[in-house]
Amino acid sequence: MIARFDHRPMLTAVLALSTTVLVVVVITLSTLLTTSPPAASPASLSDGGKPAGPAPKVMDAESYGEVYGWDIHNK
Numbered sequence: 001m002i003a004r005f006d007h008r009p010m011l012t013a014v015l016a017l018s019t020t021v022l023v024v025v026v027i028t029l030s031t032l033l034t035t036s037p038p039a040a041s042p043a044s045l046s047d048g049g050k051p052a053g054p055a056p057k058v059m060d061a062e063s064y065g066e067v068y069g070w071d072i073h074n075k
Contacts, residue, residue, distance in 0.1 A: 006012055
């Protein structure tokens with residue numbers, strides 16, 4: 001009964017083959033993803049969670065002017 005409606009058998013074969021290949025690839029990748037060991041944590045977090053360097057300075061209006069050479073106190 002399906003053959004009666006199948007006017008393009010080559011297209012049907014290509015679609016069936018590509019669908020099969022896609023399913024195999026998805027199953028293979030998901031299997032590899034679930035069975036792989038967990039990734040190593042970054043070095044900065046493995047030493048007790050301390051940050052890698054000093055904390056950045058918070059820029060207020062006064063230090064912002066110092067960086068760009070503005071003298072806000074001398075008017």
